[in-house]
Amino acid sequence: MIPRKTASIIRKRISRAEFLGTAKERLILLSLGFMMCYALIAVRTFDLAFIQAPLKGGEHQAAYTDFESLTDIDDSFGPTWRADIIDRNGVLLARSLKTSSLYADPAMITNAEETAAALHKVFPEISYDTAYKKLSRKGRFIWIKRHLPPREKLQVLKIGQPGLMFQDEYRRVYPQGALAAHIAGFSNIDGKGLMGIERSFDEQLNITQQPVQLTLDVRLQHLLRKETQKAINDFMAQGGAGVIVDIQSREILAAVSLPDFDPHYPGQAEQSHLFNRLTQGVYELGSTFKIFSTAAYLDTYPAHKNKKFDARKSLKRDGFTISDYHPEKRFLTIEETFIHSSNIGSALMGEEIGADQLRSVYEKMGLFSPMSLEIKELGTPLIPSPWRDINTLTASYGHGIAVTPLQMVNAAITVIGDGQFAPLTLQKHSAVKNAHESRAEYRVFSPETTATMRKLMRLVVTEGTGEKADIKGYEVGGKTGTAEKSSADGYDHKRLISSFLGMFPMSQPRYAVFIMVDEPKGTQESFGYATGGWVAAPAVGRVITGMTSILGIPPQDGTSRHGANTRHSHKNSAPHSDKQEARFVSY
Amino acid sequence: MKAPSLKSMLFVSSAIVSGGLLLWTAQNVQQKEAHLRALKSAIISERENIRVLEAEWHYLNQPQRLEHLSQKYLDLVPATDHTMALDSTALPEITSPDLPLRKPAHRSPLMSQPPAATKVVYESSSPATPSPASATPAALSSPRPAHKPAQNFPDILKKLTREVPE
Numbered sequence: 184m185i186p187r188k189t190a191s192i193i194r195k196r197i198s199r200a201e202f203l204g205t206a207k208e209r210l211i212l213l214s215l216g217f218m219m220c221y222a223l224i225a226v227r228t229f230d231l232a233f234i235q236a237p238l239k240g241g242e243h244q245a246a247y248t249d250f251e252s253l254t255d256i257d258d259s260f261g262p263t264w265r266a267d268i269i270d271r272n273g274v275l276l277a278r279s280l281k282t283s284s285l286y287a288d289p290a291m292i293t294n295a296e297e298t299a300a301a302l303h304k305v306f307p308e309i310s311y312d313t314a315y316k317k318l319s320r321k322g323r324f325i326w327i328k329r330h331l332p333p334r335e336k337l338q339v340l341k342i343g344q345p346g347l348m349f350q351d352e353y354r355r356v357y358p359q360g361a362l363a364a365h366i367a368g369f370s371n372i373d374g375k376g377l378m379g380i381e382r383s384f385d386e387q388l389n390i391t392q393q394p395v396q397l398t399l400d401v402r403l404q405h406l407l408r409k410e411t412q413k414a415i416n417d418f419m420a421q422g423g424a425g426v427i428v429d430i431q432s433r434e435i436l437a438a439v440s441l442p443d444f445d446p447h448y449p450g451q452a453e454q455s456h457l458f459n460r461l462t463q464g465v466y467e468l469g470s471t472f473k474i475f476s477t478a479a480y481l482d483t484y485p486a487h488k489n490k491k492f493d494a495r496k497s498l499k500r501d502g503f504t505i506s507d508y509h510p511e512k513r514f515l516t517i518e519e520t521f522i523h524s525s526n527i528g529s530a531l532m533g534e535e536i537g538a539d540q541l542r543s544v545y546e547k548m549g550l551f552s553p554m555s556l557e558i559k560e561l562g563t564p565l566i567p568s569p570w571r572d573i574n575t576l577t578a579s580y581g582h583g584i585a586v587t588p589l590q591m592v593n594a595a596i597t598v599i600g601d602g603q604f605a606p607l608t609l610q611k612h613s614a615v616k617n618a619h620e621s622r623a624e625y626r627v628f629s630p631e632t633t634a635t636m637r638k639l640m641r642l643v644v645t646e647g648t649g650e651k652a653d654i655k656g657y658e659v660g661g662k663t664g665t666a667e668k669s670s671a672d673g674y675d676h677k678r679l680i681s682s683f684l685g686m687f688p689m690s691q692p693r694y695a696v697f698i699m700v701d702e703p704k705g706t707q708e709s710f711g712y713a714t715g716g717w718v719a720a721p722a723v724g725r726v727i728t729g730m731t732s733i734l735g736i737p738p739q740d741g742t743s744r745h746g747a748n749t750r751h752s753h754k755n756s757a758p759h760s761d762k763q764e765a766r767f768v769s770y
Numbered sequence: 771m772k773a774p775s776l777k778s779m780l781f782v783s784s785a786i787v788s789g790g791l792l793l794w795t796a797q798n799v800q801q802k803e804a805h806l807r808a809l810k811s812a813i814i815s816e817r818e819n820i821r822v823l824e825a826e827w828h829y830l831n832q833p834q835r836l837e838h839l840s841q842k843y844l845d846l847v848p849a850t851d852h853t854m855a856l857d858s859t860a861l862p863e864i865t866s867p868d869l870p871l872r873k874p875a876h877r878s879p880l881m882s883q884p885p886a887a888t889k890v891v892y893e894s895s896s897p898a899t900p901s902p903a904s905a906t907p908a909a910l911s912s913p914r915p916a917h918k919p920a921q922n923f924p925d926i927l928k929k930l931t932r933e934v935p936e
Contacts, residue, residue: 226793230793230797234797234801235800274828274831275824275825275828278821278824278825280818280821280822280825281818281821281822356825358825358826358828358829358832359828359829359832360832362832362833362834401832401833402833404833405832405833405834405837406833409834728850729848731849731850732848732849732850732853
């Protein structure tokens with residue numbers, strides 16, 4: 184047996200050895216741990232120094248290294264912006280471009296006084312007090328200035344204030360300026376549409392990146408705007424409106440209302456300039472309405488084609504007197520009534536048609552309710568209520584009933600186009616989708632009525648009030664309209680709405696051109712006249728001339744001015760058939 | 771000290787190798803991601819630049835601006851209903867190639883005169899006169915200042931070679 188003392192020594196030794204062993208193991212573990220850490224640090228250092236560094240440094244250049252492999256990249260990344268508005272040929276009418284906007288985080292501003300002074304120096308329009316107030320208020324966000332140009336952004340960066348920050352924003356630009364301002368419209372600084380297509384397509388523009396394509400053609404838009412403006416200037420008028428419509432597709436190719444405004448600064452425009460005379464303004468348009476009453480008469484009484492109307496003296500009904508502007512003082516046929524624009528004849532037609540029938544036809548042509556169009560600035564027609572017998576007579580020659588000019592044009596297209604009513608459109612539908620299939624249309628007039636009306640419209644230009652719109656070779660037809668504006672004491676003889684609606688070629692009408700001038704004054708050149716035939720018809724003629732070259736429309740017949748000379752100048756050329764020679768115009 | 775067994779050596783070395791591979795892969799992924807980020811931001815910035823340039827292009831091509839510039843700098847006048855023909859077969863044959871319509875005086879003398887039988891169409895206010903001999907119509911607008919009389923071919927050759935050709 185081991186003595187107790189020895190046993191305790193042995194135990195001590197063993198526990199010491201155990202202790203030393205444990206300590207050694209722990210030291211090894213610890214140093215291993217440190218070694219691992221150092222190894223990790225070493226690896227990471229190596230990584231940062233030799234692998235990552237060249238990569239970071241080269242990040243900028245790396246951008247262009249292999250661009251050709253990027254052809255299949257999709258549009259799913261990157262910022263989203265409000266979609267474009269384009270014309271029928273893809274020309275930009277509105278686009279959002281990236282800009283920087285300056286805001287401050289007042290909690291991070293280190294020295295409000297100094298920063299406010301620096302900001303005032305960069306933006307003189309922001310006073311020191313305003314800037315200081317903004318920078319020293321509570322909260323974490325306050326706009327300083329929106330949409331900075333790059334130069335100003337650089338100057339702000341140079342201030343070196345960490346509390347001043349930038350946010351990328353999109354600003355709406357209108358590369359065509361005022362050209363289509365009323366149709367394309369405008370939006371506010373936060374990208375909310377406030378007028379025109381910008382307003383009516385607001386949600387779609389913000390959600391999808393797909394551009395909204397309009398039926399407008401900026402070339403025609405410019406042509407129409409220029410000629411309408413010329414008519415306004417020449418006759419010292421207040422304003423005007425105009426439209427070009429493709430009769431077959433019912434697409435609006437150009438639409439202007441003058442005076443117009445710069446869509447970048449709608450706030451600076453006068454309220455009257457923002458008003459769209461074409462779609463919002465309702466006017467008594469006068470004689471152009473004779474298209475509708477005559478068509479309604481021909482459609483209701485096809486057998487009365489040769490009827491004559493007594494226009495020998497003014498017509499008296501219910502205490503009203505209806506008289507002619509250029510009294511013929513004889514019996515007039517339907518043709519003569521239309522060509523000479525006889526109010527008496529038209530009123531008698533309306534009387535014979537009857538209130539119910541006339542109202543029904545007007546209603547079918549969409550003259551009694553606001554029209555449907557892709558913009559929201561639409562006027563509501565003024566219809567007599569209650570409708571008395573005299574209203575039937577006056578509505579036959581365009582008085583006592585006020586509609587928007589565009590509505591009137593659409594109704595005339597119904598008569599002259601194909602007798603079918605179809606809504607006009609501003610949005611270009613894809614070529615695949617047949618426009619005829621997609622739109623709601625219904626017949627209003629018989630093909631015979633349409634054919635007769637086309638002839639009458641042509642006669643107005645060849646022999647009647649619309650002679651100044653005649654463009655040889657293009658079979659222009661049309662109707663003038665001159666209406667007195669109403670004032671507190673009845674109609675004012677000096678304040679006119681003069682308009683002309685032209686269509687061509689009348690054998691198969693394709694285009695309708697309408698120009699209206701508000702309060703033109705007679706000039707020396709017009710012998711004091713300010714009627715539709717003197718004011719608007721020449722302008723429509725000029726627009727049609729311009730359209731022929733822009734759209735490349737060949738003349739329709741051999742009646743062009745140089746047709747006769749051509750045969751003689753053709754001796755040396757290869758023999759053409761007589762027909763071809765007759766069709767040859769000039770070059 | 772006991773030598774480590776083969777098994778444990780294999781174990782340790784495979785751990786080291788797989789660790790290394792992991793590091794290598796991770797680095798590669800990081801590199802590719804950085805590259806991708808750079809490319810995407812470059813694309814976004816380029817796309818934005820293109821959008822700005824497109825807007826500028828359409829701004830510069832405003833019809834009223836083009837009209838003004840063409841009136842200022844070009845001799846061309848707008849086509850009118852006078853200058854529109856029904857179809858191309860109604861026009862005399864154009865055998866003089868690839869030159870825009872312009873006055874005969876502007877033709878380069880280096881171009882041989884068309885043979886007498888061919889017909890050239892000139893833009894003119896009067897109807898086309900097919901014979902080039904009589905084709906000296908008044909221009910629709912005032913012509914440009916006359917070009918310097920061009921040198922004939924021997925002169926050009928002389929200038930180029932500094933030798934008198936035969």
